[in-house]
Amino acid sequence: MTRTDADVLIVHGGLPLQGEVRVRGAKNLVPKAMVAALLGQEPSRIRNVPDIRDVAIVKGLLQLHGVAVQPGEEPGELILDPQNVERANVADIDAHAGSSRIPILFCGPLLHRLGHAFIPDLGGCRIGDRPINFHLDALRQFGAVVEKRPEGLYLEAPQRLRGTKIQLPYPSVGATEQVLLTAVCAEGVTELRNAAVEPEIIDLICVLQKMGAIISVHTDRVIRITGVERLGGYDHRALPDRLEAASWACAALATGGDIYVRGAQQKDMMTFLNVYRTIGGAFQVDDSPEGGIRFWHPGGELKSIALETDVHPGFQTDWQQPLVVALTQAGGLSIVHETVYENRFGFTSALRQMGAVIQLYRECLGGTPCRFGQRNYLHSAAIYGPTKLQGAELVIPDLRGGFSYLIAALAAQGTSTVHGIDLIYRGYENFLDKLKGLGANFELP
Secondary structure: OOOOOOOEEEEEOOOOOEEEEEOOEOOOOHHHHHHHHHHOOOOEEEEOOOOOHHHHHHHHHHHHOOOEEEEOOOOOOEEEEOOOOOOOOHHHHHHHHOOOOHHHHHHHHHHHHOOEEEEOOOOOOOOOOOOOHHHHHHHHHHOOEEEEEOOEEEEEOOOOOEOOEEEOOOOOHHHHHHHHHHHOOOEOEEEEEOOOOOHHHHHHHHHHHHHOOEEEEEOOOEEEEEOOOOOOOOEEEOOEOHHHHHHHHHHHHHHOOEEEEEOOOHHHOHHHHHHHHHOOOEEEEEOOOOOEEEEEOOOOOEEOOEEEEOOOOOEOHHHHHHHHHHHOOEEEEEEEEOOOOOOOOOOHHHHHHOOOEEEEEOOOOOOOOOOOOOOOOOOEEEEEEOOOOEOOEEEOOOHHHHHHHHHHHHHOEOEEEEEOHHHHHHOOOOHHHHHHHOOOEEEOO
């Protein structure tokens, strides 16, 4: 078993990645479904749980609040019993959460169960402002009272939270999750407009419906929730992680390899698959119960492309960084316009150090002007290729950028030293073991 306490990886690149990996439940669903268990009066069971840092953080936070968390009979199964929910020590919450942004989603359930909640200073990946004001504004509209103190934010619900009408200025995934987790037990009807509708959001709605919630999803990003007085538990198998699956797909392309991603599902990756095929990548879908998708480089030169990131059903921002690495190996000029996070191209400075030819722009290079166009952010990239990448000293900036650095190091000629790999454990299960199984050449100092 590969060490999980390592923070530095020495990568010897230039070898194609070949073999099979398995993706389990989505990082952007499983921790949120675990939080949802707080709302129930009965135990819940979640299956297909990945062994990642974000799951461990939520498990610890639930236990601090009196929720019993036990492994189930199957691997990757957790039983969550919230029948003895209690107030947690503020210092313990702060210490356990670390830089995670997960505690903000505990607010609605804890306000319903205990009448109060606490949020420590929040971190997460440094890829943009990622403000929590959408969350706090929504909670206030439900009737929560928010008080800022030196150690964080205290929230109280003097009376039962009440349904409301909320219009999000942007279809934020986190804010949509916040509204769902709060509205299901609020008195009356909540109408959420401009909601996020990512597959992970729909899967969270399925979890809440299994618990007894009344939620309807309408056209034009409208979600209506009728509050109920009591929720039970759920038994749910989490949808697979389409973001991790795409990362492995890009690794196959960048290294000239061939990777079968067991567990990957076509229906949640159609936009990515279209782009993958357009730039010259090959894939084959296996729809059998234990199937997945095979991704490979069919030979020849990859093709350039112009694309924009967007909220679902557009091209996901978390697909952008690993794809940019693959595009350094495509012939001609590729354009990538980032419209979701304003600072997500910071990782490209290291790629330039490795030999990539990438120019950043403040203008919207895509076909549609975005909200960052007049705000002086470097949010468009021109990638000229193909270029041979060379090994370098790399410091991981964020989760997806970190895995993208690993892809670049594996595709490069020579040796790279990658610092900060601990951050990758937030969202990639057993990634070192998976890389080893694909034939990657690396060592832990």
